[in-house]
Amino acid sequence: MPFLTALTHTRDHRQLANRKTLIMLLATLVIATYALWRYLVGDFDHILTPVLSTLLMGIATGLNLLDDENPLPSYLTLIASYLMLALEAPGAYPGLSLWLGLPCILTLLLLPLAPAMLLNLVLAPLWLWLLGQQDDNFGEELRYLCLLLVASQPFVINSLQADFMTLTASEETECNAFNASTGRERLTSEAARARALDQPLSILVIYLPQLEMLSEQFGEDRRIECLSTASEVMQDISRLGDLLCRSDKATLWLMLPNTGEAGALIMRERLTAALAATTQPETGSIIARARLVIYKASDTSQKLEQRLLAAQLALMDLNE
Amino acid sequence: MEIKFKVRISQFVCLLGSVLLLLEAARQISLGLTVTALLLAVGGTMLLVVSLAHELFALSWFRTLVMLSVALIMSALILLAPEQHLMWLWGFPVLLLYPRPRWLAPACAAIGLVTTWYALRPLGSDWLSLGIGITATLMALGAIGGRRQQHVWHQLERRGRRDPNRAIWSQYQLMRDLPREIARADREGIHIELILLAPVMPGRLVRRRLMNTLDSAAMAHETRYILNGGCLAVLLVTRAERMASLRRRQLIEHLAMQVRARIQPLNNGDIHALDLTNLGLNLAQESELITLLSPLSSRADSQDIASHREVDD
Numbered sequence: 001m002p003f004l005t006a007l008t009h010t011r012d013h014r015q016l017a018n019r020k021t022l023i024m025l026l027a028t029l030v031i032a033t034y035a036l037w038r039y040l041v042g043d044f045d046h047i048l049t050p051v052l053s054t055l056l057m058g059i060a061t062g063l064n065l066l067d068d069e070n071p072l073p074s075y076l077t078l079i080a081s082y083l084m085l086a087l088e089a090p091g092a093y094p095g096l097s098l099w100l101g102l103p104c105i106l107t108l109l110l111l112p113l114a115p116a117m118l119l120n121l122v123l124a125p126l127w128l129w130l131l132g133q134q135d136d137n138f139g140e141e142l143r144y145l146c147l148l149l150v151a152s153q154p155f156v157i158n159s160l161q162a163d164f165m166t167l168t169a170s171e172e173t174e175c176n177a178f179n180a181s182t183g184r185e186r187l188t189s190e191a192a193r194a195r196a197l198d199q200p201l202s203i204l205v206i207y208l209p210q211l212e213m214l215s216e217q218f219g220e221d222r223r224i225e226c227l228s229t230a231s232e233v234m235q236d237i238s239r240l241g242d243l244l245c246r247s248d249k250a251t252l253w254l255m256l257p258n259t260g261e262a263g264a265l266i267m268r269e270r271l272t273a274a275l276a277a278t279t280q281p282e283t284g285s286i287i288a289r290a291r292l293v294i295y296k297a298s299d300t301s302q303k304l305e306q307r308l309l310a311a312q313l314a315l316m317d318l319n320e
Numbered sequence: 321m322e323i324k325f326k327v328r329i330s331q332f333v334c335l336l337g338s339v340l341l342l343l344e345a346a347r348q349i350s351l352g353l354t355v356t357a358l359l360l361a362v363g364g365t366m367l368l369v370v371s372l373a374h375e376l377f378a379l380s381w382f383r384t385l386v387m388l389s390v391a392l393i394m395s396a397l398i399l400l401a402p403e404q405h406l407m408w409l410w411g412f413p414v415l416l417l418y419p420r421p422r423w424l425a426p427a428c429a430a431i432g433l434v435t436t437w438y439a440l441r442p443l444g445s446d447w448l449s450l451g452i453g454i455t456a457t458l459m460a461l462g463a464i465g466g467r468r469q470q471h472v473w474h475q476l477e478r479r480g481r482r483d484p485n486r487a488i489w490s491q492y493q494l495m496r497d498l499p500r501e502i503a504r505a506d507r508e509g510i511h512i513e514l515i516l517l518a519p520v521m522p523g524r525l526v527r528r529r530l531m532n533t534l535d536s537a538a539m540a541h542e543t544r545y546i547l548n549g550g551c552l553a554v555l556l557v558t559r560a561e562r563m564a565s566l567r568r569r570q571l572i573e574h575l576a577m578q579v580r581a582r583i584q585p586l587n588n589g590d591i592h593a594l595d596l597t598n599l600g601l602n603l604a605q606e607s608e609l610i611t612l613l614s615p616l617s618s619r620a621d622s623q624d625i626a627s628h629r630e631v632d633d
Contacts, residue, residue: 009471016464023460030453101407102454105414109461139404142344147407149337150367150390154417156330157377158469163323165472170480170493182480185487193541197510197559241504258508301540 009173010221017068024064024077028057031084049087056080074110081106090130097140100131104148113152113159120148172246174224175231183245183253187308188301190243190255201295202264204254204271205308206234206288207315211250218282230286233274238267251312264292289315323484331371338367356401363393384424391415391428395435402439409436412455416462417469425466429459482546488531491596494545494553498591501555505587511561512586515568518551518603520578527552530577537574551600561585568610580606582613589616 035050060076082103089099104120104127111119124144132140170182178186187203194201208230215223234244234254243255254271256264268290275286291311295304341364348357366386369376376382394412397405412432416425432455440451480493489497505512517534519526530552531544538544538554545553554571558564572581580603584594593616 012467012471016467020461020464023457023464027457097404098406098409098451101410105410105458109413109458109465139344139347142340142347143405143407146337146340146344147411149333149340150363151411151414153334153337153367154414156333158417158465158472160323160326160330161469161476162472163326164484165475165479167323167484168479168481169475170489171478173475178480189541189543192539193557196539196541197508197557199508239503239507240500241507243500257504 010224014068017064020068021061021064024057024061024073027077028054028061031057031080046088049083053080053084056083071111078107078110086126086130097131097133100127100140100144101147103127104144105151108151108155113155116155117152124148175228175246176235176244177231177252178243178245180245180247183243183247184305186243186245187253187255187305190257191295191299191301191304194257194295195297199258200260202256202259202261202267203293203295203304203308204256204264204268204290205247205293205311205315206252206254206271206290207312208250208252208286208288210283210287214283222280222282226280226283226286229278229280230275230288233278233286234271237270237274247308248312251315253308261292261294264294268292289318291315327374331374334367334371338364338371340364341367354401356397356405359393359396359400363390366390380421383418384421387415387418387424387428391431395431398435398439406439409439409451409455410458412436413458413462416459417465420473425463429463432459486531486535488535488544488546488552491545491547494547494555494596495591497543497555498586498594501557502586502589502591505557511558511564513556513564514584514586515554515556515571516547516551516582516584516600516603517554517572517575517579518600520580520604522604526577530575530579533575533577537571542571547596547600549597549600551603553600572609580604580609580611582606582611584613585615587615588618590618591616593617 031050032054035047035054038044038047038050056076057080060073060080063070063076064073085099085103103123107116107119110116128141128144132144170178172179190201193199208227211223211227214226231244231246231252234252238244238254238256241257243253243257245253245255247253254267256267259267272288272290275288278286280286291314293304293307293311299307341360345357345360345364348354348360366389370386377386391412394408398408409432412428412435415428415432418424433452436451436455437448440448478492480489482488482490501512517530519530527550531546534544534552534554541557543555545555547553556564556567556571558567568581568583572579582599582603584599599613
């Protein structure tokens with residue numbers, strides 16, 4: 001059942017965010033241990049940086065726990081790591097260019113691709129000067145650039161795939177329905193089919209006014225749950241040939257091929273009644289407003305689409 | 321349009337990386353022929369191949385080969401010449417971003433950890449523990465990125481289209497559409513059939529031309545699909561079977577190129593009896609222009625069989 005993947009996806013997402021918080025917590029503990037070790041050894045010249053980094057990492061972990069979408073924790077973590085690398089690593093230098101590759105990989109892993117690449121290119125001279133070896137300079141710069149470019153490859157491929165996914169997906173991720181672009185294509189082909197086979201075609205524009213309020217008051221999870229339940233109810237009621245697609249945040253189109261005005265009106269009554277009978281934990285029944293648009297033989301598909309959008313706007317106005 | 325531009329950028333980044341690697345290899349070879357220089361040259365050539373033939377990366381064996389050889393080359397470089405190449409040590413977590421097939425990520429992680437162990441052991445236990453700790457943390461971050469990407473792949477498999485700029489749907493979409501379309505056609509009493517099309521001449525350009533002419537030849541309600549095997553399919557809906565054969569001829573004439581077609585009638589058909597990979601197999605070598613396939617076993621029959629099986633059990 002595709003609509004279940006929406007819920008599992010959000011759960012999966014939360015789980016991964018929790019894991020990231022855990023990793024950040026561990027890193028904080030490691031730096032804190034390092035600071036403690038400096039204190040116990042009595043090396044007070046080098047204690048300020050690790051303490052500062054520990055504080056920054058602690059704040060970042062807390063913020064990440066509160067809101068995992070915010071990029072601020074990643075930036076705080078980066079600042080803390082940059083501080084440690086810039087001020088501690090050159091002093092504790094084992095005679096090799098060990099630390100040189102670390103900042104650019106860390107940036108790539110923590111930030112989205114574009115800002116990460118920008119930051120890496122801007123900071124490259126700084127890291128080469130701070131962490132690189134003094135002799136064999138040209139070769140080291142070359143190798144550093146190679147590492148940067150080779151390491152960015154998987155990120156580049158992944159971001160390309162993500163873009164491609166959003167362009168070619170045909171289904172909604174939040175509910176069991178087709179997405180808007182697929183819906184438009186299907187509308188064109190349904191209209192052509194109705195014309196070719198000389199059949200009637202009706203489309204119900206269904207607006208769910210509660211969704212906006214739900215996301216404001218109870219959070220995204222509740223909104224997705226309401227939307228997926230509503231679409232599931234609609235799929236249950238409609239025949240196998242009917243098409244449900246989501247055209248807007250809170251609006252769905254239900255295409256009813258080979259259905260005249262009378263049949264579509266009956267369908268509308270059944271639909272609103274079934275949705276009203278469905279109860280949700282916090283909001284009670286699902287309210288739905290629906291309007292009927294009937295395909296006329298003189299309509300082009302653009303004209304039909306415009307009428308659908310007009311119906312959609314009228315439904316939203318009615319609500320306000 | 322936008323996506324093409326981005327693909328070009330990624331190819332350029334890859335090309336730049338390979339050129340720089342080859343440059344470093346040439347520089348080291350000019351200083352003296354060593355194993356590390358040769359390894360750099362091999363890595364650079366591999367990246368060059370990847371950047372010039374991006375499509376190869378879609379093949380799973382090629383991808384696995386590239387990822388594994390990158391991991392092995394990095395580890396060899398670090399162990400053979402640590403004074404120059406020790407910074408590659410931090411490159412391993414990045415390989416975890418591409419965990420496909422499933423065993424690839426743990427394999428890369430294992431290679432990375434073993435390499436870190438051997439590379440940092442001469443520096444003393446402090447450095448060793450610090451190095452392993454940092455590598456493991458970065459690897460965990462990389463694995464999270466890999467898991468996020470798995471969701472994207474999952475979605476990509478269920479995508480409706482192969483090409484975002486064209487109204488041609490994927491095989492996944494066909495399998496989702498078919499039960500609906502068949503039920504509808506049966507209810508309304510109209511004829512429905514699937515036409516499989518393949519050009520006689522092989523080659524990608526011919527196939528693309530066929531796709532283009534099909535766009536103009538087929539009407540808006542005759543949905544086009546591209547199957548995983550590469551052959552094209554059109555879902556034809558007409559009022560009666562006699563009209564279907566007329567429309568079919570008209571469609572193929574309109575294509576104005578040498579094609580072979582197989583017709584699968586779908587009325588009352590059981591979708592589970594439909595084997596699309598078998599259906600499109602060796603279509604171009606067919607002797608007749610149009611081959612009519614026998615109708616699918618009907619849904620009632622298969623239900624009978626299923627109920628018989630239940631009785632047998």
